[in-house]
Amino acid sequence: MKKKYLIIGGVLAAAILVFIFLPKGNGTNYVLITEKLKKGDLTTTVTATGTVEPIVLVEIGTQVSGVISKIYVDYNSEVKAGQVIAELDKRMLSSELETAQATLQSRKVELQQQQRTYNRNKGLWEKQAISKADWEAVETEYETAKLAVTSSQAAVFKAQTNLGYATIYSTIDGVVVSRAVEEGQTVAASFSTPTLFTIANDLTKMRVIANVDEADIGQVQEGQRVMFTVDAYPNDEFQGKVVQVRLEAATTSNVVTYEVVIDAPNPDLKLKPGLTANVNIYTLEENDVLIMPARALRFVPDEAITSQIENLVVEQLTEKPGKNSVWVKTGNTVSRQNIIIGTSDGINIQVLNGLDEGAEIVTGVSQSSTAATATESNGESSPFMPKPPGKR
Numbered sequence: 001m002k003k004k005y006l007i008i009g010g011v012l013a014a015a016i017l018v019f020i021f022l023p024k025g026n027g028t029n030y031v032l033i034t035e036k037l038k039k040g041d042l043t044t045t046v047t048a049t050g051t052v053e054p055i056v057l058v059e060i061g062t063q064v065s066g067v068i069s070k071i072y073v074d075y076n077s078e079v080k081a082g083q084v085i086a087e088l089d090k091r092m093l094s095s096e097l098e099t100a101q102a103t104l105q106s107r108k109v110e111l112q113q114q115q116r117t118y119n120r121n122k123g124l125w126e127k128q129a130i131s132k133a134d135w136e137a138v139e140t141e142y143e144t145a146k147l148a149v150t151s152s153q154a155a156v157f158k159a160q161t162n163l164g165y166a167t168i169y170s171t172i173d174g175v176v177v178s179r180a181v182e183e184g185q186t187v188a189a190s191f192s193t194p195t196l197f198t199i200a201n202d203l204t205k206m207r208v209i210a211n212v213d214e215a216d217i218g219q220v221q222e223g224q225r226v227m228f229t230v231d232a233y234p235n236d237e238f239q240g241k242v243v244q245v246r247l248e249a250a251t252t253s254n255v256v257t258y259e260v261v262i263d264a265p266n267p268d269l270k271l272k273p274g275l276t277a278n279v280n281i282y283t284l285e286e287n288d289v290l291i292m293p294a295r296a297l298r299f300v301p302d303e304a305i306t307s308q309i310e311n312l313v314v315e316q317l318t319e320k321p322g323k324n325s326v327w328v329k330t331g332n333t334v335s336r337q338n339i340i341i342g343t344s345d346g347i348n349i350q351v352l353n354g355l356d357e358g359a360e361i362v363t364g365v366s367q368s369s370t371a372a373t374a375t376e377s378n379g380e381s382s383p384f385m386p387k388p389p390g391k392r
Contacts, residue, residue, distance in 0.1 A: 030309050033364040034329050037355050040291045042345045044284040046219055050210030052230065052264065052275040056201030058172050061193040062088065064165045068185050073197070075179055079170040085197060086168040086181070093166050097159035104152035107145070114145035174199040177273055200273065206266045208240060210279045211250070211257040219283040220245055226262050228279040233270055240264040242281060284343055290355070291348040296326045296363045297341075301334065305365055327362040328355070334362060 066088035073085045118138055125135040178198035181187065187194045208228060212220055226240040244261035251257075262279065264271060306314050315335040322338035339354030355361075 029367075030305050031366040032309065032312070032329060032334070032362050033366050034360045034362050035293055035296070037290055037292050037351060037357055037359040037361055039288050039357060040348065042284060042286040042289065042291060042343055042348060042350055043282055044219075044345045046212060046216040046281045046283050048210040048212045048216075048260070048279045048281065050208040050228075050260075050262070050277045050279050052206055052208055052271050052273060052277055054177070054200035054203060054273055055205050055207050055263075056172065056174070057177075057273075058174070058199050058201070059195045060085070060168060060171065060197040060199060061189075061195050062165060062168060062187055063189055063193060064088065064093065064162045065188045065190060066090075066092065066166060066186070068181050068183055068187065068196075071179070071181070071183050073176050073179070075176055077176045078174075079176060079199060080173050081170055083170045084167055085170050085176075088166040088168075088187075090163060090166045093159070093163040097156070097163050100152065100155040100159040104149070104156050107148045107152045111145040111149050114142045118142040168196060170197075170199060172199060172201050174201040175203055203269055203271075203273075204266050206264045206271045206273075207243075208262040208264050208277045208279060210260045210262055210277070210281075212260050212281070214249070214256040214258065217245070217258045217260075220260055220281055221283075225282045225285065226264075226279060227282070228262070228264070228277040230271065230275045230277055232272070232275055236270070238264060238271065238277075284345065286343055286350060289342070290351040290357060292326070292351055292355075292361050293363050294344055294347060294349045296361045297324060297349070299327055299362055299364055301327060301362075302365075306334070326355075329360045329362055 068086060069089045070087040071085070073079060079085060118141075121130060121135060121138040124130045125132075176197055177200050179196070180194075180198075181196050187196070208226075220242060222242050222245060224242045226242060227237050228240060229237055240262040242260060243263045246259040246261065249256050249258055260281070262281075264277075301314055303314075306312055311332045313333045315333055324341050325336050325338045327334050328337045337354060340352040342350035342352045344350065
């Protein structure tokens with residue numbers, strides 16, 4: 001019997017010790033998370049890649065075939081409009097011109113002879129001294145001789161023009177960025193005009209042709225500000241402006257893009273034709289406007305939670321809530337306020353009306369306990385945040 005009482009006493013003592021030393025249940029505290037309405041900037045951008053190009057790029061070619069006899073310019077040479085930059089061998093073209101001129105003189109002599117015959121037979125025809133058939137034959141030969149002279153004159157003009165084409169001139173002021181021929185090289189212009197030189201008009205005025213994805217092209221408009229970088233100068237940012245959104249679509253590997261032309265001033269000549277540009281197009285820029293976190297629009301207080309916050313009073317609007325409303329904390333009171341919103345960058349949103357600067361807006365509830373760090377609660381928690389010990 002005595003042993004039985006000893007066992008019961010030991011169990012009671014153990015229970016008392018467990019009650020005293022066992023950690024109590026975690027007590028949970030809730031605190032409202034608020035942010036003050038303040039002024040700031042809203043920006044959104046569209047990213048793309050593109051190629052730096054001169055605004056005016058002219059390909060200089062030749063309309064006649066021949067051998068390049070002289071080249072007067074090289075890569076990076078500065079040229080003026082009308083300056084001779086190359087010449088073809090002119091001997092064959094000069095020979096063709098001489099032949100055409102000789103043929104013209106021969107046709108003129110023949111025309112003079114036909115004109116004398118025509119004048120002589122005209123008098124005889126008026127006197128009815130020759131037959132009508134003879135007169136018509138004389139008229140035909142005379143008209144044919146005149147047409148032959150006209151044809152020869154055209155041939156001379158063509159030969160003179162071809163000879164002029166043997167001298168290659170620059171058509172614009174600029175810089176030679178490409179030279180595709182060497183002295184002694186034969187060029188053939190039978191089917192298409194071969195390109196001999198490529199000249200950029202003014203390298204201080206460049207442009208970027210950016211390829212914008214179809215999902216973003218609706219946000220891009222003329223006049224928008226652009227910032228871009230190139231790999232050649234990774235620490236420099238270049239500025240530009242959208243000047244054209246081209247309607248033609250390009251499809252590559254089932255990806256549809258549109259070309260956007262960006263004006264890119266290049267006063268220090270750092271930008272070179274062909275560089276790849278990493279482009280940021282600012283599709284939204286609102287500076288010094290009232291902004292608040294966009295998540296404030298999604299916050300709805302949970303009565304079971306807010307009732308546990310000491311001295312907190314939650315008031316409702318007497319009028320019907322509008323399309324957009326937020327909860328505003330004034331002292332210990334939280335009330336719903338209708339507002340008018342503007343543009344958003346996805347994180348912050350512009351407040352147009354309904355609140356003044358400095359208003360304390362509720363964005364969520366912070367949950368804390370004696371065994372865990374505070375976590376923000378709007379019914380949401382980040383799956384990437386480490387959990388307190390013992391929680392999964």
